[in-house]
Amino acid sequence: MxxxxxxxxxxxxxxxxxxxxxxxxxxxxxxxxxxxxxxxxxxxxxxxxxxxxxxxxxxxxxxxxxxxxxxxxxxxxxxxxxxxxxxxxxxxxxxxxxxxxxxxxxxxxxxxxxxxxxxxxxxxxxxxxxxxxxxxxxxxxxxxxxxxxxxxxxxxxxxxxxxxxxxxxxxxxxxxxxxxxxxxxxxxxxxxxxxxxxxxxxxxxQLEQPPRQLAPGRYRTYFAPAAVAELVGMLSWGAVSEAAYRQGGSALAKLREGATLSPLFSLQEDFTGGTVPRFNADGDIAPPRLALIERGKLQTFLISRRTAQEYKLVANGANRQETLRSPLVLPGTLPEREALAALDTGLYVGNLHYLNWSDRPGGRITGMTRYACFWVEKGKIVAPIADLRFDDSLYEFWGSHLEALTDTPVWIANTDTYERRSLGGITVPGMLVKAFQFTL
CATH class of the missing domain: 3.30.2290.10 (PmbA/TldD superfamily)
Incomplete structure (x- = not known):
């Protein structure tokens, strides 16, 4: 017990x-x-x-x-x-x-x-x-x-x-x-x-079909929730942290300086699902919901009590690392069953891996497609694709190039079991991007 x-x-x-x-x-x-x-x-x-x-x-x-x-x-x-x-x-x-x-x-x-x-x-x-x-x-x-x-x-x-x-x-x-x-x-x-x-x-x-080899370039792309969760997870690596911003290392610094993302994109910490505690190791209590980005505009970074002490700010219940604990990307209006039809012709990306910042100040993320990723024509999957490397900026795929988010958010659990079962996860919808940069 x-x-x-x-x-x-x-x-x-x-x-x-x-x-x-x-x-x-x-x-x-x-x-x-x-x-x-x-x-x-x-x-x-x-x-x-x-x-x-x-x-x-x-x-x-x-x-x-x-x-x-x-x-x-x-x-x-x-x-x-x-x-x-x-x-x-x-x-x-x-x-x-x-x-x-x-x-x-x-x-x-x-x-x-x-x-x-x-x-x-x-x-x-x-x-x-x-x-x-x-x-x-x-x-x-x-x-x-x-x-x-x-x-x-x-x-x-x-x-x-x-x-x-x-x-x-x-x-x-x-x-x-x-x-x-x-x-x-x-x-x-x-x-x-x-x-x-x-x-x-x-x-x-569909994976039994011969893979389609695609040349580097920008492609219209639909990201399934599991792939979106990988991108959102990168924000814990020096993006939503107030300390990272103060020390010159935040990938979202441009939002503090006046830039905006798409009005379709809103990010919260949401503790109402009951999968992770609102309190942190220092005993600070986060609000049930904390808006970080609302309709493309930055509302706040995550502020721990230590960062608040150092920079004379007010803490908002963040953990010491100022990482996301229960992130939610608010859904959009695209019916999930119509995602491929809305994509029309382009890439369906089911999973991503090996993500890292290629230019953190510029918000650029690099990584690879993985597992079930397909080439789609006229709303129908026609072939799997050979693995591709991507390199693109969140100011584009969550900014000017974001076309739609699906209406059904999915909870992608944290599956880590190092030392013990992990709590929480990432709740995200699918995402349609009008042009996403694949480099290799």
Missing amino acids: TLDFSAAQHLIHELFAALKPTEALFVEIASESSQFIRFNRARVRQIGMVEDTVITLRLQSHQRTASSSFPYSGAVDLAAALDFLTQLRSETEQLPVDPYLVPPTDTGSIQETYMGRLPDPDSVVETILRPVQDLDFVGIYSGGTIARGSFNSAGQAHWFATETFCLDYSLFTTTGKAVKNSYAGTHWDSATYQAQIEGDRQQLA
């Missing part, structure tokens, strides 16, 4: 009681109870449960700070937790003063629990494999409860728990080409999953 709020409170009370008058303490808790299943050739290759809780202590003393993390399995680990606190005391004495250290405050606490409807753990294998038994199906399913806690010695006590699932998978042709997709959320719906697999089957059959 995940660590619950009452058990966490007991541990926190003992740690705070051990503090000296000159000390302040932050305590972060990451806990999960997850089922993992690995599939290969539509068969189970590995299955198991993970019960895991990690606690991170961050001690402040005399304008210095040190932190340490350790696994926690119950009350028997309280003595170990107090030992870690003693070690941190010793470390802080040897560290330099941090001029922008912000002490803990109590501005109110929140406790939020979101219940989902996950597949029955005893029948989830059959539920997943029934529609793909005749296919070369490879993937990983993860599902269960994830909890996060953030406490400080000023009295703040945040708790968040959610039930989510994610099936991240690929379907392969006999020649090794693949359609990659994912199905994730808080409420499993077998009809939705079945319909998604049927769409994947159609693309899989």
